[in-house]
Amino acid sequence: MEYILLTILVAFIGFSIYRFFKTKKILKTLSESEFREGYRKAQLIDVREQKEYDAGHVLGARNIPLTQLRQRMNELRKDQPIYMYCQNGTRTGRAALLLHKKGYKDLNQLQGGFKKWSGKIKKTNKPSY
Template sequence: MRWATLFTTTEDISAANAKEFIEASPQTSFQLVDVRQPKEYLEQHIPGAILLPLNELRDRINELRHDLPTIVYCRSGVRSKAGCQLLQDNSFTEVLNLQGGILKWNGATAFGGEDFGLDFFLQGTYANGFEFAYHLEKGLQQFYLLLSKNASSEKVAELLLKMAKIEDGHMAALIAQSKNAGMEINISTHNSEIVEGGLSLERLHSAFGDNLKDAKSVVQLAMMFESQSWDLYSRLARKSQDSDDRNFYYKIAGEERKHLDKLTAELDDLL
């Protein structure tokens, strides 16, 4: 599809076309704006979305880039339509309204604050972004490995080990990138903290309950974590003042999005 032709006027874009556009586009090439209220955003939002409630949009409009195609959404498409008009009145020329809002969205979602789910794994402070990302991936790997030891079936165990292997690749890439940047990742100290700090099956079951009962539930839970990771790295990129750090976080966000795609394919096979 020729995406540029969609942004000639303030028009609606279907949830299916929006999902296809987001999946086909680098995250730095567009912006996604959520004009709902903070409580709505915490309950559910599209990963990478910028929260700018409609009543604050005019005053905070400079937080957005005028030169990027912009998709605006709300709950059902009414508030976002008004948001699109406001953006156009302020010289935004490439604006689309998500038709039907998040109610019609059939792609990945994130919920809670930027650390929801992920704070279960992250402890302590980190010297740099590479170290932060490394230990996030390490925590997820520990999660998968611990669950694989008590999996309900061989198929579930194999799936969990496969997920852990993917995280291994992410960590290797982060170590290589940190060396290129002249930085170091403290591996041993935090690795001990994660295990000794209580990353046990009892804590996992207490935190996530019935989400661990079968292969489909495990994949869905993993998809939740990957969506949260994608969303978190996107937020970190937007908040970063350093262009190299910003590009780094966007790259990691893209990797998490690819990982989510793989998990989605796994889920399709299980359904």
């Protein structure tokens, strides 16, 4: 029994390390100034959930939550760079792995996520019921 648990633990750690380095390879992390330089010429995607997006997002960003990305991938073009962000950088890594698997190449993320963004933001005023 101990060996089974140890094997599972080693496999999990190995897989986590593999994913970490794979994400580093396919997803370019940009400082806020680098992100600002390029995002107007790219597809700017907020991968946070709708409520987070409505509370405040980078001006010009489209909301495609990570939870909907697989179904909405056809909204993204493969011939243009994709600049994305989430709250702190975790979900963009998962989004990048998904997009890369489907043939998207130029994938970029905002270092530190929306939490670190100091530029213009827009809030969506939706009626609460």
